[in-house]
Amino acid sequence: MNFWGWFVGGFLVLGLGAAGWQAFQPTPAQTAQGHSMVPPDTSDIPQGAPIANVSLPAELSSGAQMGQRAFEAKCAACHGENAAGQNGVAPPLVNKIYEPNHHSDAAFLNAAQNGVRSHHWNFGNMPPIEGLTKGDVKLIVAYVRELQRANGIN
Template identity: 65%
Template structure:
């Protein structure tokens, strides 16, 4: 019995150290301009140039999405996941996934952030420009 307790304590200790180390890495994440962000979950490299549609999408993203998904879609610790992540590559989450998420919300399934509510006041056309922006950021970060 005592041996089982010791093993459980060791496992808990290892898990705690892993959790602490992974959170420490997230807190030290840097955005592409080199400044530290305490809430960004990933480091995002910005493309040299955005298309016209992506520029429009960036403005809408900043107004409707960045409060949760962070600047340049880098996510925010404890709030929402980064969209600049392999999970959101086009082959796993196609453009219609983003359309449906904005219109209907999303039940939590990849991340421990909870459910995403629908985003009021966005048209399909506006979401399309946001998708263009996110996809251009993803490509600049090796996510195709």
């Protein structure tokens, strides 16, 4: 066989291999269903209503109190009062999906600074949040983590 015969044959083998590999990949629906942290079904919750029932801690630390004020100013419009989420708008941050061993504090910082592609919920991508410093986000995370602990999410 000449050079072009080997070239065309190799190209066909690579193409068939790629098509075969792609055929065995799970679909996005299969991937979401197989995820260990599947978001709850929100179809019975009215649009804009809170998604989570959030129990408040008896007392917040001083850092979490400052974080609460920053959260209310920059985050609550989407993530709802006390980070309970809003159906059709944004997810609750008081949810097992956002526990510290799955979404680190740095993940919250990254999301606030750079935005984040939707990957657990179907509310669309989160844009970067203007006007928040790293210090602000750390205080917001302290607030969210205290809410999470008060709701059994460690």
